[in-house]
Amino acid sequence: MNEEARGGGAELSGMVDRVRYRASWQQSLPLGLILGVVVLTQLSNPSLWEHHRSGLTGLPFESRVLAMVALVLVTLELWVLTHYVGVTLTPEAVVVHNLRRRTIPWADVAEVAVEPVTGGRRVVLYETDGRRTPLRMPSSGFLSRDRRFDDKVATIRSWWLAHGGAARAADRAGESGGWGDTYGRQPERLGMRPTPSRSVPTVLLLCWLAADAVMAGFAVGPDADHPTLLSRTLGALAAISLLLGAGFLSLGRGVTLTADHLVVRGLRPRTVAWDEIQGIAVERHRGGRRPVVLEAGGRRTPLPVPRVGRVLWDSEFETRIRTLRHWWSTHAETGTTPPEPALRHPDEPPLLPYRGPRPWQKAVLALACIVLGYEILLSVLVGALFLTVGQ
Numbered sequence: 001m002n003e004e005a006r007g008g009g010a011e012l013s014g015m016v017d018r019v020r021y022r023a024s025w026q027q028s029l030p031l032g033l034i035l036g037v038v039v040l041t042q043l044s045n046p047s048l049w050e051h052h053r054s055g056l057t058g059l060p061f062e063s064r065v066l067a068m069v070a071l072v073l074v075t076l077e078l079w080v081l082t083h084y085v086g087v088t089l090t091p092e093a094v095v096v097h098n099l100r101r102r103t104i105p106w107a108d109v110a111e112v113a114v115e116p117v118t119g120g121r122r123v124v125l126y127e128t129d130g131r132r133t134p135l136r137m138p139s140s141g142f143l144s145r146d147r148r149f150d151d152k153v154a155t156i157r158s159w160w161l162a163h164g165g166a167a168r169a170a171d172r173a174g175e176s177g178g179w180g181d182t183y184g185r186q187p188e189r190l191g192m193r194p195t196p197s198r199s200v201p202t203v204l205l206l207c208w209l210a211a212d213a214v215m216a217g218f219a220v221g222p223d224a225d226h227p228t229l230l231s232r233t234l235g236a237l238a239a240i241s242l243l244l245g246a247g248f249l250s251l252g253r254g255v256t257l258t259a260d261h262l263v264v265r266g267l268r269p270r271t272v273a274w275d276e277i278q279g280i281a282v283e284r285h286r287g288g289r290r291p292v293v294l295e296a297g298g299r300r301t302p303l304p305v306p307r308v309g310r311v312l313w314d315s316e317f318e319t320r321i322r323t324l325r326h327w328w329s330t331h332a333e334t335g336t337t338p339p340e341p342a343l344r345h346p347d348e349p350p351l352l353p354y355r356g357p358r359p360w361q362k363a364v365l366a367l368a369c370i371v372l373g374y375e376i377l378l379s380v381l382v383g384a385l386f387l388t389v390g391q
Contacts, residue, residue: 022086086137193254204372206246211379213238
C-alpha cells in the first residue's frame, strides 16, 4: 500500500508499506512562477515577431516551433523537479529519485543526517562504504520552505531504525542542536554562506545595474544612429563586472570549517588553525552584530558570515554562532574550552540573544525584492527591444 499525504509525502502507519516524498505544491509554486516568467520573457522577445519580413502576419513557423520547444522543456523540467525528484521508503531499501535513480538497502545506510545547504536544510544519507547521498526531497530552503520538514526527517529516520539502523544509532542517539551537526554526526567539512535574506537584495540590485549597463551601451544615442563599438564594449564590461560582484557576494563570501582550520573567504582570504584561536565573540557593528575571531597573537578577524544588519538579517545567527564555537571547542587541542573573551566596553550593556527579524524588516525586504525584480524584468524586455529593433 502506498499512501500519499499532504505536504508531498505519505505518513507512516501500521497499514503503509511505502512512503513517497516529493515537492509539495507550496514548494512547486515559486519554481513554477519563475519558469513561467522565463517563458513569457522569451515569448515577448521582439526578435520572434520578424518585423522586417513583409507580408507576414503573426509568428513565422520557426518562431512558433522555438516557442513550443521552450514551453515543452520548461514544463518537463517543472514536472521532474516537482513530481519525480524525491525519495521512496520501502521495508527493504530507500529509493532515491534523481536524474539517476538509486536503490540503497537499509542495511547499507550508516546514518541519516540533516545538513545545511544555501540557506536551508536537506537530508543526507551516509552509507557504510563512505558514500554520501544528499536527497533533493525532502528539503527546506528559501522560496521552498517545508513546514513539515522535521516530521519527514523523523519518518525517514524511524524507517531506518525499524529496518536495520537501530544498532548503528545506539551510540549516536540524541540531537546535538548544532547547525550542521544533527543526530550526533558532524560532517568532515561545513561551509557557511550568506543567507538569501542577506544576499538576494544585493544580488538583485547588482543585476538591475548590469541590465541597465547593457541597455545604456547598446542604446542609440541622440547624436548617433547606431551604438558605437566602444559603448557596447564598456556596457558589456560593466555588466560582467557587476554580475561577477553579485556572484561573489552570494557564493564567494563565507567561511569553511574543517577538522584542522577555519577558512575565511572574502576579499582577503585567510586560513586560521583552530589551535591559534583564543575565542569567538560577537560584537556590535553598524547597527547590527557580527562574529569576530580572536587569535593568539592578538589579531582580530571579523567573519563575513553570519551577520545581522539594520535591515538585512540572518535568522540562523545564534545557531551558526553556536556551531562555530562547537567546532572550535571540538577541534582545538586545548583540553578544556577557554573562557569566551569579551569585546564590549565595561560600561556597555551586554548583547542579548538575537531573536530574529522584526515585521518591518521583512516588509522592507519583500518590497525591495519585488521592486528590483520588476525593474530587472523591465530592463530585460527593453534591452531585448534595443538589441533587435534598434540595430
